[in-house]
Amino acid sequence: MPPTITAFESSPDRGKGHARDMRVRWAFEEVGQPYDVRLLSFAAMKQPPHLALNPFGQIPTYEDGDLALFESGAIVLHIAERHDGLLPKDANARARAIAWMFAALSTVEPPIVELAMAMLFERDKSWYAERLPMLQDRVRARLGELSRRLGKADWLDGAFNAGDLMMVTVLRRLNTSGLLDEYPEIAAYVVRGESRPAFKRAFDAQLAVFKAASRP
């Protein structure tokens, strides 16, 4: 039996592929491995059966025989360690690819999520107009640094690897913010990731879930 992951029964992003199951789906597609998906309602995510898999009540989780994992970063790394296609063979290059995974999640994603959360939940607050530029500037700082490192290269460090996979999924959350347009190298990098056949298969799979859920 293939591994089973969990995903939103009805994705809050309406099929844009910003939910974190997208990363895991993409990883499976890059390494050419099948997977099953179990869909969860928001209520079910906070119930004991799912909390046993992920104490924070989030998706995605990963189950394969005796092993249960949570955290998209850990699941992608686990897939990358077991199958060819997402980590370089050279030990040093492999360690650097993993460093980029952590950079995507620990350094680049937090200000992006903070901006997204404010745009979702603080839009009607008195302080929104004053805080928004501050949050945008925090994101810009990271995009500028990333853009300077990337330069004219296609990928962050040699061939496409799990570090790029995580970084592209993190940056995609800015697709509707307008900020990516200020950094053409980064915008092109995201499009480069989205153009990979494995990305497209993963994207279509999560979109199909949303379309099925929203059918009357």
Place this chain on the structure above:
Amino acid sequence: MPPTITAFESSPDRGKGHARDMRVRWAFEEVGQPYDVRLLSFAAMKQPPHLALNPFGQIPTYEDGDLALFESGAIVLHIAERHDGLLPKDANARARAIAWMFAALSTVEPPIVELAMAMLFERDKSWYAERLPMLQDRVRARLGELSRRLGKADWLDGAFNAGDLMMVTVLRRLNTSGLLDEYPEIAAYVVRGESRPAFKRAFDAQLAVFKAASRP
């Protein structure tokens, strides 16, 4: 030659051990490996020589022969993969320990950093009093979930491992917030981590740097 890491020349937390070099120092101490430290001013962190090591201009970095890494999570994982003492031998337990590392950095740390940033940079803003409880509640949500999973156990999943190391260092940033007192199991877990001889050696090493820098 032992690996070289970078750390703040003058730690902004005045030696409380909240800077991210603490995680790497602790990891080296747990596995009993020596390391060298190169201290950096805030100005030097944003200059080309350091940006070549870490494009985001942060500490810590790690250099060992031909290999240069950044991101505390990646460095701790690299140390844990090369030396006994931080990852279980059993493959499934090892994958779960890595999942807890990612959970510490991706799920628990961001709301804690967001609260800390607001307390540092938004204290004089008109919205501070209204936003603070919201930020505290986001942290409380994670602490509650973590507390329910930890229960009466000493560590997150079996024996102490790299997942606990990362989680304890993330939670320690709440030491002066008062929030840990609301979750006695979490407070005791943090103290348990801080009581390990390897933690104490790492803590003393970073404190010595701060004391040397603040000497007139």
